[in-house]
Amino acid sequence: MRTLATDNRPPKTPFADIVTGCHVLGxxxxxxxxxxxxxxRDPxxxxxxxxxxxxGFDEVSYExxxxxxxxxxxxxxxxPPPREYPLHTEVLRARPDIDSVVHCHPPYSIALAxxxxxxxxxxxGAGPFAGGVPRYEEPVGLVQTAELGAAVADRLGDARALFLVGHGIIAVGSTVATAVTTAILLERACRLQILAASAGGITPELRNPGKRYVHAESDGYLLRTWDYLVRRLDAAG
Ligand SMILES: [Zn+2]
Incomplete structure (x- = not known):
């Protein structure tokens, strides 16, 4: 069973979820x-x-x-906090409906974008993205200023995820669990699209799936996936 050091954990902080989320991404x-x-977001x-x-995500501890x-x-x-902290502070400022942001550089998402x-x-698994994934096309390098973070947040709008083209992704959620799971499902959806393209392409019907995957749009769907990912992590020790 994987255990987290808890001796010095401050009360009422969400960082245990962050550690678990990093390990899942790892x-x-x-x-x-x-x-x-x-x-x-700090409660x-x-x-x-x-x-x-x-x-590395896999080696993150509470320290x-x-x-x-x-x-x-x-x-x-x-x-030290990451240099791209304004990406997080500005997205959370712009989105009172969410409490967690993931920013990472997953290969299939970067490749598809x-x-x-x-x-x-x-x-x-792509159900949460039926409304589309917006793209931030401008060259950003690192999101190190509040102005740039606000511009990225503006492009994200009310979506669950954003392609930072030529850089990575942003995924958001009402909890760390849903934000992390959204990042994982986005990467899987991008991998499937690249696989389909390499095998001849996607049919016109599936390019516009309509309400076919509406059942997969809820936080409940994401949390069932998250629960499994944590169980798998625990089983691996
Ligand atoms: Zn980055």
Whole structure:
């Protein structure tokens, strides 16, 4: 059974979920290999908890999680916070309906976005993306300013995920669990589309699946997937 050190864990923080979310992403080739972050809004309104930069998702421990305020100042935990913290603070500022942001560099998502094709939601796991995945096309390098973070948040709009073209993805959720699962399902959907393209392409019917996958759009669907991913992680030790 995987265990987390709890001795020094501050009360009322979401960072245990962040550690678990990082470990789940670490089993699914979402690292690059040490870049990418998971964040969660501080329930007490002090800012954002997030994974430090420079650590692989699979090796993250509670010592790698920091609380920063909206200006990036370290409030609690260990630093240094990732340089792209404005991506998290600005998306959370723009989206009061969500409490968690994942930013990472998964290979199939980056590859599909680079082709210029839209994502076609032609599988159950792609159900959450039936409304489309917006694209941020401008060259961004790293999202290190509040202005750039706000521009990215604006492009995300009310979607569940965004392609940062030539860079990576953003996935959001009402919890760390749903944000992480959204990132994993987006990567799977992109992989399926690349597989389908290599095997001759996607039929016109499946390019516009309509309501076929509406059952997979709910947080409940995402959480059932998350529960399995955590059980698998625990079973692996
Ligand atoms: Zn990045």
């Amino acid at each position: 089993t699914d080739d979402h690292g690059d290999p040490v870049w990418g972050h998971v964040s969660a 007490e309104g002090r800012g954002v908890w997030l994974k430090s930069g420079g650590r 790698d999680i920091a609380l920063v305020d909206h200006d990036g100042a370290l409030v609690a935990g260990s630093g 680079a082709t210029g094709q839209p994502l076609y939601a032609f599988s159950n």
